[in-house]
Amino acid sequence: MREEGAPYVGVLYAGLMLTKEGPKVLEFNCRFGDPECQVLMPLLKSDLYEVLKKTLQAELSSSSVQWLQDSAAVTVVMASGGYPASYKKGLEITGLSQVSEMGIQVFHAGTALKEGGGVITNGGRVLTVTAVRPTLESALHSANEGVAAISFPDAVYRRDIGHRAIAYLTRSRCV
Structure with missing residues (x-):
C-alpha cells in the first residue's frame, strides 16, 4: 500500500490456526475484533491511547510498547x-x-x-x-x-x- 501512495496505518490482526505443518494465516483484519481484543488488551502494559496516538503520528517505531511479562x-x-x-x-x-x-x-x-x-x-x-x-x-x-x-x-x-x-x-x- 505504501508503494501505491496509500500507506496503511492502524491495527492489523492476523487470524492464525495451528496445524501439523505449523501456523497458517486464516485472515487479516484491520480492526479490533471483540474476543481477539479482549484477550490481548489485558496484557497491554502501555497506555493504549499513547500507542494509538503514536501510531497515527507515525512515531510508534521510536517508542516501546510494553506488555505484561510472564503472563x-x-x-x-x-x-x-x-x-x-x-x-x-x-x-x-x-x-x-x-x-x-x-x-x-x-x-x-x-x-x-x-x-x-x-x-x-x-x-x-x-x-x-x-x-x-x-x-x-x-x-x-x-x-x-x-x-x-x-x-x-x-x-x-x-x-x-x-x-x-x-x-x-x-x-x-x-x-
Missing part, C-alpha cells in the same frame, strides 16, 4: 443457545460478581440491565470471560472456572479453547 491470557465466549440462528433474549445471568471476585474480567456484548436490577441476555454473543495468569495453562483453568461460575439458561461455550495451543507449545518445548 498469558485466555478468553472464552459465552453465547446464547441457538446462536447464530434464533435464540432467546431476556434470560437472567447470575454469577458475575463471583467471577469478578476471582480476578477474572467479564466483557459484556449481548447483555442488558433488567428493570429492578440484574443482568439479562440480549444477544447471541453474550459475554466473554478473560483470565490473565502466569501461564497459559493456569489462564485456561481460571477462564473455565469463570465460565462455570456464570449461569444463564441455554448458555453455550467452547470447551476446547486453548488446549491445542498448549499441546503445540508443549511439543515445541520438547524439540
